[in-house]
Amino acid sequence: MRTFYQRLFPWRYLFQWLNHSPTPTNDFAHREFAFTLQNDAYLRYQSFVTSDLLRKDVLRLMPSRFEIGPVYTANPRDRKTMRNSTAFKPLAKELCFDIDLTDYDDIRTCCDKANICNKCWRFMTMAIKVVDAALREDFGFNHIMWVYSGRRGAHAWVCDKKARAMDDQKRRAIANYLEVLRGGAQSGKKVNLRRPLHPHLSRSLDILKTHFQDDVLEKQDPWRSAERADNLLKLIPDHQLAESLRKKWDSSPGRSSVLKWADIDTVAKTGASKNLDTLSLLEAKQDIVLEYTYPRLDIEVSKKLNHLLKSPFVVHPGTGRVCVPIDTGSLDEFDPLGVPTVQGLIQEIDAWKEPDAVEASQDSKNTLQDWEKTSLKPYIEQFRSFVITLMKEERSVKAKRERVEDPTSAMEF
Amino acid sequence: MIRQDLNRVDPKRRIVVDHRKTPFADPAYKESQYPHRLNFYATPPTADITLEQFEQWAIDRLRILAELEACSFRNKSPVETAAHMKPLLDKYLPLDTNSSSFTQLFAQRQKDHYSHFILRLAFSSTEDLRRRFTRVETMLFRMRLSGGDMRERAAFIQDLNIDWEPVSEEEKRKFAAELAATSAVFGKRQAQEEETWCKVDWMRVPELVEGRRVFLKGGKAYVPAREQQSMVVAEFTTRLEKALELTARALPRLDEDDRLTPILNHLSKNFITPDASYSGSSSAVDGAEITARNIDNLSQHFPMCMANLHRQLRRDAHLKHYGRLQYTLFLKGIGLNLEECLLFWRQSFSKITDDMFNKEYRYNVRHSYGDVGGDSNRRGGGYSPYSCQKILTEHPPGPGEAHGCPYRHFNMENLAALLQSTGVSDRGVLQGVKEDKGNQKFHMACNRVFEHVHKAELKRAKDDGVMTAAQLETIVHPNEYFKRSYLLKNMGKQPASQQGGSGDVKMEG
Ligand SMILES: [Zn+2]
Numbered sequence: 001m002r003t004f005y006q007r008l009f010p011w012r013y014l015f016q017w018l019n020h021s022p023t024p025t026n027d028f029a030h031r032e033f034a035f036t037l038q039n040d041a042y043l044r045y046q047s048f049v050t051s052d053l054l055r056k057d058v059l060r061l062m063p064s065r066f067e068i069g070p071v072y073t074a075n076p077r078d079r080k081t082m083r084n085s086t087a088f089k090p091l092a093k094e095l096c097f098d099i100d101l102t103d104y105d106d107i108r109t110c111c112d113k114a115n116i117c118n119k120c121w122r123f124m125t126m127a128i129k130v131v132d133a134a135l136r137e138d139f140g141f142n143h144i145m146w147v148y149s150g151r152r153g154a155h156a157w158v159c160d161k162k163a164r165a166m167d168d169q170k171r172r173a174i175a176n177y178l179e180v181l182r183g184g185a186q187s188g189k190k191v192n193l194r195r196p197l198h199p200h201l202s203r204s205l206d207i208l209k210t211h212f213q214d215d216v217l218e219k220q221d222p223w224r225s226a227e228r229a230d231n232l233l234k235l236i237p238d239h240q241l242a243e244s245l246r247k248k249w250d251s252s253p254g255r256s257s258v259l260k261w262a263d264i265d266t267v268a269k270t271g272a273s274k275n276l277d278t279l280s281l282l283e284a285k286q287d288i289v290l291e292y293t294y295p296r297l298d299i300e301v302s303k304k305l306n307h308l309l310k311s312p313f314v315v316h317p318g319t320g321r322v323c324v325p326i327d328t329g330s331l332d333e334f335d336p337l338g339v340p341t342v343q344g345l346i347q348e349i350d351a352w353k354e355p356d357a358v359e360a361s362q363d364s365k366n367t368l369q370d371w372e373k374t375s376l377k378p379y380i381e382q383f384r385s386f387v388i389t390l391m392k393e394e395r396s397v398k399a400k401r402e403r404v405e406d407p408t409s410a411m412e413f
Numbered sequence: 414m415i416r417q418d419l420n421r422v423d424p425k426r427r428i429v430v431d432h433r434k435t436p437f438a439d440p441a442y443k444e445s446q447y448p449h450r451l452n453f454y455a456t457p458p459t460a461d462i463t464l465e466q467f468e469q470w471a472i473d474r475l476r477i478l479a480e481l482e483a484c485s486f487r488n489k490s491p492v493e494t495a496a497h498m499k500p501l502l503d504k505y506l507p508l509d510t511n512s513s514s515f516t517q518l519f520a521q522r523q524k525d526h527y528s529h530f531i532l533r534l535a536f537s538s539t540e541d542l543r544r545r546f547t548r549v550e551t552m553l554f555r556m557r558l559s560g561g562d563m564r565e566r567a568a569f570i571q572d573l574n575i576d577w578e579p580v581s582e583e584e585k586r587k588f589a590a591e592l593a594a595t596s597a598v599f600g601k602r603q604a605q606e607e608e609t610w611c612k613v614d615w616m617r618v619p620e621l622v623e624g625r626r627v628f629l630k631g632g633k634a635y636v637p638a639r640e641q642q643s644m645v646v647a648e649f650t651t652r653l654e655k656a657l658e659l660t661a662r663a664l665p666r667l668d669e670d671d672r673l674t675p676i677l678n679h680l681s682k683n684f685i686t687p688d689a690s691y692s693g694s695s696s697a698v699d700g701a702e703i704t705a706r707n708i709d710n711l712s713q714h715f716p717m718c719m720a721n722l723h724r725q726l727r728r729d730a731h732l733k734h735y736g737r738l739q740y741t742l743f744l745k746g747i748g749l750n751l752e753e754c755l756l757f758w759r760q761s762f763s764k765i766t767d768d769m770f771n772k773e774y775r776y777n778v779r780h781s782y783g784d785v786g787g788d789s790n791r792r793g794g795g796y797s798p799y800s801c802q803k804i805l806t807e808h809p810p811g812p813g814e815a816h817g818c819p820y821r822h823f824n825m826e827n828l829a830a831l832l833q834s835t836g837v838s839d840r841g842v843l844q845g846v847k848e849d850k851g852n853q854k855f856h857m858a859c860n861r862v863f864e865h866v867h868k869a870e871l872k873r874a875k876d877d878g879v880m881t882a883a884q885l886e887t888i889v890h891p892n893e894y895f896k897r898s899y900l901l902k903n904m905g906k907q908p909a910s911q912q913g914g915s916g917d918v919k920m921e922g
Contacts, residue, residue, distance in 0.1 A: 040776075087662065089540075103812055103813070104812075105812075105813060106812055137630070137631070138629035138630065138631075138632075140630075140631040140632030140633075162616075162632075166616070169650075170616055170619050172619075172623065173615075173619035173622045176623040176624070177623060177625055181811070181812065183809070183810065183811075183822060188824035188827060189824070196593070196594040197594060198595060198628075199590075199591040199594055199595070199628050201625075296811070296812065298811075
């Protein structure tokens, strides 16, 4: 683990990402870091002027993970010496999202709890597509980074300046705008949407339709058993129709979810219910698709400016996997189980050295960083280009502002 | 005299004025003129008032705000709240329209203006007070905005100069489907082609965004022109929040010996949080055995939200985070001490090892009691038990979670099943609960069940005249439910002095 933080962790890019500039600013220096130590002690309000100081402390304390919090009005370490406590408060933080597969336990059949496989990771894939589209198209955010959480979920970091400056009310507005499934274990139908569907929901439904067919009906087969099929029947608004379906399925046990889903329309057409309301059936079916595919966000993470979230590239202590960024350009190919592990990476560095000693020339070896010798390379490169784009925009925004504030340009008004 | 004081306690005045960039060079103009019934309170008052006026006006406004907050805790609808508030407003804080023949417009508006600013001083000291003050002031503003004269409202809004950009015909055609999908939300009062729309930064209308009531494109919200009202309310909130922070920063400059300080302190103390009233042991019931092993027995006195958590806990030997938090704080509120509480959770989570328990759960329980955590958490003795308001509105339960309020978060079928399983099967009661739920009167449903379950005891208590007025008020806190239930069921088994116990618990400011 020490080797990982010493030689592989992208300190420089992490610094530039949070600092929004190559030279140190308060965006980094007043940023809270929190360490979870090996003995489970939790150290909050850590802060560092440079990435090197952060690195040193991580190596000294060897936390099992560290989290990133908001930028404060003052250095978090000085918060107790400040004259009045109201002057110390959070100013800015990326808008964050957290999606965890354990929240899908009532609809996934392949795994439960902390376990995941490529079948249920598809839920994550569709969730990312839906949330990413809304953040970009609806809210106009551009700098969105998705990160694998190391075990069973993903985080999003929305880094646009506008997003970082949002107060809790605005964060809550976005969180609730995105939230569709309401209610706990006992609330019955979890999706209850008014019609016509809001444009965000029509678009989401379009994205999710094929996933529902392929990833839910076929791969998860959520209603094969009579018990689970009961969950489906409860969501059908027409009682007579539901009863006919129940009879049909009772007589052919083990009928697949694909067939059962198709049965709804087939049986409806045979006139099983005298006063069938076809529109309400169609709407109920849309609601069911959403209940089984729409992102289940841990919404509290998004609502608070001062919420902390695990840093990208930290190693998950349970799995040893690195929390790498997920490339939304090839989202469907992302394999959470193929993500580099700390043990694997260390071996890769060791393995790399030997052929090099024989083949490569002396100077080319010197220019290579350790991470470039490992399978972490594409992830760090992705992170680097994300950070560079972000910094470029911040620079141009800053330049524009300076021009506006410059009195000589007042003529423009 | 007071003029000086007001100026002294109000050093940020200039900042506010600058901030607003008022077009009026002469402040005296603003001072003497209240062109509108409504006020954004952008300019602090500067004229003389007496110390008596200072105090009386503040108390009158506080009465209104406290009553408004109580309405929201009881989940009254806007219409009911307006009806409830009308006589109080007429008495304590009347504001008539320009068109009214009333001659005291200036005096009314001056009192409204000054009292607002006095309370700003009293409630800017802590974040919690600021948040609550903003919330209730916004409620008051919203209520006044939606009442009143339409034309005067339009003139007021016009004067605010909030920038919104009209949506072009071309754009209207391009997004016809999207706009149609959201315009239905506002009621089909007009054919869609006739609708005028404006585009604003979505951050100006978080309330509309939150409810998916507007179409969003690239960060702009497309708002029907007639929804300007909620934008104005949002703008009011935003500006008040900012102003309060400025006030808070200026506060330490208030002299200790100032004659206003004791008044201000007194005012803010009278605005205590309902949640805080159940911190510590004040709500505990004397004579009851509040121990880990007695919780099963005591759970007969729990309101449905806690009884449900208890049942889930017994069924699964586990509860998720918010369930644990809600339940722990409730148990703390009934008087279970930290050691017993840790013992209770340890025994309840019977499927896990001690090691796992210590690692995953112990800290959070201790934190809730203020045994660990930051200075302020320890000083404050941890968190306060949740009120109904908090349970109803914060952290609605997600999949697999058992916290929240069953009257709100269960569907009717599951709620009926839960009630029946606890012995509430009276048809009339279930029907009443169903109606309450349908009308979003969750506390009514809960109180209805309470009255049903304690029917005999309540009758006896009334006959014997041992009920205090406070005990007949609507229950708006789970711990109050427990306390009343316990006392009623054990009437006569303990000293009489215990029976009026809940009368001394201050529910709202
Ligand atoms: Zn799986």
